Amino acid sequence: xxxxxxxxxxxxxxxxxxxxxxxxxxxxxxxxxxxxxxxxxxxxxxxxxxxxxxxxxxxxxxxxxxxxxxxxxxxxxxxxxxxxxxxxxxxxxxxxxxxxxxxxxxxxxxxxxxxxxxxxxxxxxxxxxxxxxxxxxxxxxxxxxxxxxxxxxxxxxxxxxxxxxxxxxxxxxxxxxxxxxxxxxxxxxxxxxxxxxxxxxxxxxxxxxxxxxxxxxxxxxxxxxxxxxxxxxxxxxxxxxxxxxxxxxxxxxxxxxxxxxxxxxxxxxxxxxxxxxxxxxxxxxxxxxxxxxxxxxxxxxxxxxxxxxxxxxxxxxxxxxxxxxxxxxxxxxxxxxxxxxxxxxxxxxxxxxxxxxxxxxxxxxxxxxxxxxxxxxxxxxxxxxxxxxxxxxxxxxxxxxxxxxxxxxxxxxxxxxxxxxxxxxxxxxxxxxxxxxxxxxxxxxxxxxxxx
Amino acid sequence: xxxxxxxxxxxxxxxxxxxxxxxxxxxxxxxxxxxxxxxxxxxxxxxxxxxxxxxxxxxxxxxxxxxxxxxxxxxxxxxxxxxxxxxxxxxxxxxxxxxxxxxxxxxxxxxxxxxxxxxxxxxxxxxxxxxxxxxxxxxxxxxxxxxxxxxxxxxxxxxxxxxxxxxxxxxxxxxxxxxxxxxxxxxxxxxxxxxxxxxxxxxxxxxxxxxxxxxxxxxxxxxxxxxxxxxxxxxxxxxxxxxxxxxxxxxxxxxxxxxxxxxxxxxxxxxxxxxxxxxxxxxxxxxxxxxxxxxxxxxxxxxxxxxxxxxxxxxxxxxxxxxxxxxxxxxxxxxxxxxxxxxxxxxxxxxxxxxxxxxxxxxxxxxxxxxxxxxxxxxxxxxxxxxxxxxxxxxxxxxxxxxxxxxxxxxxxxxxxxxxxxxxxxxxxxxxxxxxxxxxxxxxxxxxxxxxxxxxxxxxxxxxxxxxxxxxxxxxxxxxxxxxxxxxxxxxxxxxxxxxxxxxxxxxxxxxxxxxxxxxxxxx
Numbered sequence: 001x002x003x004x005x006x007x008x009x010x011x012x013x014x015x016x017x018x019x020x021x022x023x024x025x026x027x028x029x030x031x032x033x034x035x036x037x038x039x040x041x042x043x044x045x046x047x048x049x050x051x052x053x054x055x056x057x058x059x060x061x062x063x064x065x066x067x068x069x070x071x072x073x074x075x076x077x078x079x080x081x082x083x084x085x086x087x088x089x090x091x092x093x094x095x096x097x098x099x100x101x102x103x104x105x106x107x108x109x110x111x112x113x114x115x116x117x118x119x120x121x122x123x124x125x126x127x128x129x130x131x132x133x134x135x136x137x138x139x140x141x142x143x144x145x146x147x148x149x150x151x152x153x154x155x156x157x158x159x160x161x162x163x164x165x166x167x168x169x170x171x172x173x174x175x176x177x178x179x180x181x182x183x184x185x186x187x188x189x190x191x192x193x194x195x196x197x198x199x200x201x202x203x204x205x206x207x208x209x210x211x212x213x214x215x216x217x218x219x220x221x222x223x224x225x226x227x228x229x230x231x232x233x234x235x236x237x238x239x240x241x242x243x244x245x246x247x248x249x250x251x252x253x254x255x256x257x258x259x260x261x262x263x264x265x266x267x268x269x270x271x272x273x274x275x276x277x278x279x280x281x282x283x284x285x286x287x288x289x290x291x292x293x294x295x296x297x298x299x300x301x302x303x304x305x306x307x308x309x310x311x312x313x314x315x316x317x318x319x320x321x322x323x324x325x326x327x328x329x330x331x332x333x334x335x336x337x338x339x340x341x342x343x344x345x346x347x348x349x350x351x352x353x354x355x356x357x358x359x360x361x362x363x364x365x366x367x368x369x370x371x372x373x374x375x376x377x378x379x380x381x382x383x384x385x386x387x388x389x390x391x392x393x394x395x396x397x398x399x400x401x402x403x404x405x406x407x408x409x410x411x412x413x414x415x416x417x418x419x420x421x422x423x424x425x426x427x428x429x430x431x432x433x434x435x436x437x438x439x440x441x442x443x444x445x446x447x448x449x450x451x452x
Numbered sequence: 453x454x455x456x457x458x459x460x461x462x463x464x465x466x467x468x469x470x471x472x473x474x475x476x477x478x479x480x481x482x483x484x485x486x487x488x489x490x491x492x493x494x495x496x497x498x499x500x501x502x503x504x505x506x507x508x509x510x511x512x513x514x515x516x517x518x519x520x521x522x523x524x525x526x527x528x529x530x531x532x533x534x535x536x537x538x539x540x541x542x543x544x545x546x547x548x549x550x551x552x553x554x555x556x557x558x559x560x561x562x563x564x565x566x567x568x569x570x571x572x573x574x575x576x577x578x579x580x581x582x583x584x585x586x587x588x589x590x591x592x593x594x595x596x597x598x599x600x601x602x603x604x605x606x607x608x609x610x611x612x613x614x615x616x617x618x619x620x621x622x623x624x625x626x627x628x629x630x631x632x633x634x635x636x637x638x639x640x641x642x643x644x645x646x647x648x649x650x651x652x653x654x655x656x657x658x659x660x661x662x663x664x665x666x667x668x669x670x671x672x673x674x675x676x677x678x679x680x681x682x683x684x685x686x687x688x689x690x691x692x693x694x695x696x697x698x699x700x701x702x703x704x705x706x707x708x709x710x711x712x713x714x715x716x717x718x719x720x721x722x723x724x725x726x727x728x729x730x731x732x733x734x735x736x737x738x739x740x741x742x743x744x745x746x747x748x749x750x751x752x753x754x755x756x757x758x759x760x761x762x763x764x765x766x767x768x769x770x771x772x773x774x775x776x777x778x779x780x781x782x783x784x785x786x787x788x789x790x791x792x793x794x795x796x797x798x799x800x801x802x803x804x805x806x807x808x809x810x811x812x813x814x815x816x817x818x819x820x821x822x823x824x825x826x827x828x829x830x831x832x833x834x835x836x837x838x839x840x841x842x843x844x845x846x847x848x849x850x851x852x853x854x855x856x857x858x859x860x861x862x863x864x865x866x867x868x869x870x871x872x873x874x875x876x877x878x879x880x881x882x883x884x885x886x887x888x889x890x891x892x893x894x895x896x897x898x899x900x901x902x903x904x905x906x907x908x909x910x911x912x913x914x915x916x917x918x919x920x921x922x923x924x925x926x927x928x929x930x931x932x933x934x935x936x937x938x939x940x941x942x943x944x945x946x947x948x949x950x951x952x953x954x955x956x957x958x959x960x961x962x963x964x965x966x967x968x969x970x971x972x973x974x975x976x
Contacts, residue, residue: 216502
C-alpha cells in the first residue's frame, strides 16, 4: 500500500519548520536500508549522525509514526523523511513480511484500539466501589457548583443594581477574585466567561452594550442551572458543558458514531493561558454534519497532527452531547487520508448566516461557527479585508495581513471557496480552494524551542 | 422599535436599578412575545438580565450581513508563464521559511531562465522578501507572473513589482503617462527596466519632471543612470553638478567618474597635470662609477580648494581620513582618483610596471596607491586591476574588477603555489569575493587545498576557514556534489573538527542540486 498524501501534506505533519526541512533532506534513498512495506505499514532503517541505525516505521492508516531515535519531536524528521520517500518512490519499498520490531508495534496498536472501543469492564466490586466514589465526589461537586452559582447570581445582581458604569472602576484583581472563586466552585467555564467580561469595560466604544450582552448569556446559564430539573437532557448536557463539566470521553467513544467521508476543512491554533488549543474542522460529505476535533498541548508538548487540512478521511466520529453538537472524537479511522477534490460549503452568505442563526437558537452560547462558503470574492478595502458573494452580500474578514494577501492572490479577483470561523462579527479565514488547489490561510505553528 | 428599547435597557443597566426605575421593555413580534414572559416579581435585576438575554439572542441571530454591493474588484490578467512544479515550490517555501535563504537569488534566476513563475499561494512571502532586500527585487519581478504584478500593484510595499516586462515596449506617450501618475518605487522599477534596452528614453523620462521633483526622488532617479551608463548621459549629469541637493550632486560626480571622457575628468586632468611630474630613469654611466637613478614621480600638493573643484566633487573638509593625511594631500587624492592611471602611462610614455615601481618609492605612496585603486574600480579597468593584484594580492577590493575567467586563473595560480596554511594565503579572502559559479577545475583545486590544510593543521579550529565554507557552498557547481562528498581526510580528530562544516556544505549542495533539478526537469 502506498500513500495518497502529497509531499505538502506530509510536510504539514511536521511539528516545526526545522523538522520539515530535515525530513526533506532525509527523503533520499541513499540514507535508508532495508525498506519495506506491507498492507498498511512501511518501515526502514535510517543512518543517524553517528554510527546508529534508527528503526523507523509508519502505520499508514492514520498515519502514526514510531522511531527509535532520541528526538522528542513527534513525528521526528526520520518519520517525515520515510513518508516523503514513500510518496516519491514507492517502488523502492519491496512488499515483504514485516520484521519483528514492526509486527510487535502494530500488534500493540491493535490491542490498544480494541481496548479503547470496548466500554470499560471489570469486576463488580471494583465497579461498585468506583461508582460510590464517583457518586460522592459528584455530589460534593454539585454542592460546590450550586453555592458558586448562587454567589455569582448575587454578584451580577449587585452590578446591575449599582449600574454598569461602576464596572470601569473595578480593578483587575477585583475581577480575578470573582473568577478565582468560580474556579474553587468547580465551574471553570463560568470563570473563563468572567475573565472575558473583565476586558470589556476597557474595550472602547459600545462597551456597555457588550458587557450587558455577555452578562445576559451568563445569566441564562445561572437561570438554566436553577431550573435544571426541568431541562431536556441535551439542553442540560449543554448547560453543564458551558459551566465547566467535562464529559466522559471514554463513554463518548464507546457510543455508536457517525460514519462518513469527512473533509478536513481547516485548522486553527490558539494560545490560551499556558495551553495551546487546536481546532480541526470536519465536514461530512454525505451527512453534511459539521464537527470540530479539539487537541491540547502544554508548553513543550507537540499538538496532534494526524488530521491534515485539505484531505478526506473515512472515519467514524462520536459527538459530545449538547443542543447543537459540534465537538467530536475520531472513534475509528477507516482508510488512509485522500486528497480533497472540491470544497463543500454554503452557496451564499445569507444561507450561512441562516444556519448560524439556527445554531444560535439551539445553543445561545455558541462562540465559533464553521463557515465554508462557495463562490466568494475577497477584497482589500481601506477598512480592511472582506468577501463578497454572488448576491453582492459582504462579510468582514479578520486576518493577519499576509494571509489576507494570500487570499487575494489565490483568487485574482475571481470567485473562490473559502472556509473560516464565524464569531458573529467577523470571519476568521482558515483555508481556501482556488483553481483546483487547497490553500492554507491560518498561521503556521511557530517553531517550538526544542533541542533536537 | 426594538433598537430604542434596547438602548433604553442598556441605559438602565448602566445607571443601575438603584437610580432608575425599571419597566420591562416591550417590543413587537416574537421578541415582544418572549419579553412578556418575564416575571418582574423576581426582582428588577433579574428582569433586566432576562430581557437582555432575549434581546441578545434576537439580535445575534437576526443580524444580517451588509447587502452593500462592493465595487467590482479588478480581475487579474491571465498568466503567460507556467507555474513551477510542486517540488520546486517546496524549495521556495523552505527558503522563504528561513533555511538556505542565501540561495534564494540563485533559485529565482534558475526559475526565470526556465521561463517559469512562482506558485500563486507563495506570492506574499516572496514579495515581502523583495521589499526587505532590495537586491532581490529585479529577480522577484521577473518571476511573480501576471498574478504577481496584479497583486503587487494593490500594496504600497510591493509597488516595486507592479510593472511587468511589457511596459518597456510601450510608446513614449504611454510611458510619460505612467511616469506622471506613479509613485517612486514604480518609477524606479520602470527606469531600471528601460535602461536595459532603451536607456535614452529612461533619461528623457527623468528629464520631463526633473525641475518639480523632490530632492530624494531626484537622487533616486539619477542613481538609476548607473545602469547602462554611457557618454550619452554625460550632458545631463554635468548639469546635475549644479543641483540644489548635495545628495544629487554627489551621485552626479560618482557617475561622471566612471566616464573617462567626461568634461569632469578632463577638468581634473587639467588641474592635476601641473602637480605631478615624471623624471625618467637615468641609466648608470661611466661603467658603473656613476650610479643609475630609477624613475621618480614628483608630487606637488595643491595650494587651495577652489569653487570649481568643489563643484567637481572635491570635499574641502573631508571627513574620511586616509591615514593621517593632511588637508592638501586629501584634495590631491580626491582629484587623482578621478583619473585612470593609464592616462599617466600614456602621458609619460612609461609602462604600468615602471609607474607602479616609481609610486612605490614615493613619499606620497599612500596617496598615489589609494587614488589609483579607486580609479581602477571606477573604470573597471581589469588589466590594471590584475597588475596591482599580482604585486599585492591582498587588495581584495580590486578583485571584483577582473572578469571571471581572469579571477579563476588568478586563484588557480595562488592555490597552485600555496606554501603555508590556506588561512594565511590571500587566496582565501579572494575566494570569498567571487560571485560566479566556479568551474570544476577551481572547485577541485580549492578542495585539494582545503584537504591539505586539514591534514597539516589538524589541531587548529579555524573559524576563518569554517566560515568560508558558507561561501564555498554557494559557489561550487551542484553537479559536483558526489565528488565533493568524498576525499575528506578520515583521520580523527581532524574529521571530527570539521564534520559539522562538511555536513552543512553537503546539505547546501544537495539542496542546490535538488532545486535545480526540480526546475529544469519539469520545464515546459
